[in-house]
Amino acid sequence: MQKGICKLSVVPIRRIPSDKSEMVSQLLYGETFTITDTIENWALIRNDFDGYEGWIDIKQYQPISESETVTDDQLVTRICTAPISGLATTAGEMMHLSFGSILRTSSKDNTSIPGLEFWNNNDFKVIPEADKSGLIESARLFINVPYIWGGKSIFGVDCSGFVQLVYKSSGFQLPRDASQQFEQGNLISFIEESEPTDLAFFDNDEGQIVHVGILLGQSQIIHASGKVRIDSIDHYGIFNHEQHRYTHRLRIIKRL
Numbered sequence: 001m002q003k004g005i006c007k008l009s010v011v012p013i014r015r016i017p018s019d020k021s022e023m024v025s026q027l028l029y030g031e032t033f034t035i036t037d038t039i040e041n042w043a044l045i046r047n048d049f050d051g052y053e054g055w056i057d058i059k060q061y062q063p064i065s066e067s068e069t070v071t072d073d074q075l076v077t078r079i080c081t082a083p084i085s086g087l088a089t090t091a092g093e094m095m096h097l098s099f100g101s102i103l104r105t106s107s108k109d110n111t112s113i114p115g116l117e118f119w120n121n122n123d124f125k126v127i128p129e130a131d132k133s134g135l136i137e138s139a140r141l142f143i144n145v146p147y148i149w150g151g152k153s154i155f156g157v158d159c160s161g162f163v164q165l166v167y168k169s170s171g172f173q174l175p176r177d178a179s180q181q182f183e184q185g186n187l188i189s190f191i192e193e194s195e196p197t198d199l200a201f202f203d204n205d206e207g208q209i210v211h212v213g214i215l216l217g218q219s220q221i222i223h224a225s226g227k228v229r230i231d232s233i234d235h236y237g238i239f240n241h242e243q244h245r246y247t248h249r250l251r252i253i254k255r256l
Helices: 135-140 159-169
Strands: 002-007 010-014 023-028 033-038 041-045 053-057 076-080 084-089 092-100 100-103 116-118 125-126 186-190 199-203 209-215 218-225 225-234 238-239 244-256
Touching: 002 159, 010 041, 023 053, 033 053, 135 209, 135 218, 159 209, 186 225, 209 244, 218 244
Parallel strands: none
Antiparallel strands: 002 033, 010 023, 010 053, 033 041, 041 053, 076 100, 076 125, 084 092, 084 116, 186 244, 199 209, 199 244, 209 218, 218 225, 225 238, 238 244
């Protein structure tokens, strides 16, 4: 099957092949995918990172060339850990990239890829191996970023996209949706036993998992609801002090 790579800052993934279709997720610069079908100007893709499927405009991706398909042990993967950074093309054009964008280079000494060069090398870090030490700091970078259904960039996130992106920067590979993330990790029986970086999941009246956030401690949570915000949490759920009410009912806490 043909492989592709996202070479734009953000590309929408749509439910059906139409510009008017609902956006269900996004690709960020440097993310790779497998093309499983094409219809007219649309490609059905499966994201290599999380297996998420949807349609993208064929004008918004680039087939992976032979030089970009070297084996994994020849690649060094770097992730953008600044809210917004940039790349400069050899033509002098700028690309502004979101937190979570990916660069792959052929050795640890390389600081560029063909046709592009780092604008700010310090914004791109080698992805660690499952290290949560900087996770809360990364999560706080998103405060006041607007909620967008299907979003997973600094320009807009949904609840699970926010969690996936922050954990990705710390070397964790989480599924895309909250109901899938719910299946990961180890159960924490009581909120009093929780720690910063634990994931809290929330359900609706039908028992479906509909929301997820990252605990900052036993009484605070950072999550995307209207915007990325910090709210109070207890054994019942999230309490929004602006609305003076509980907005989400706690179902379970998990630790990765």
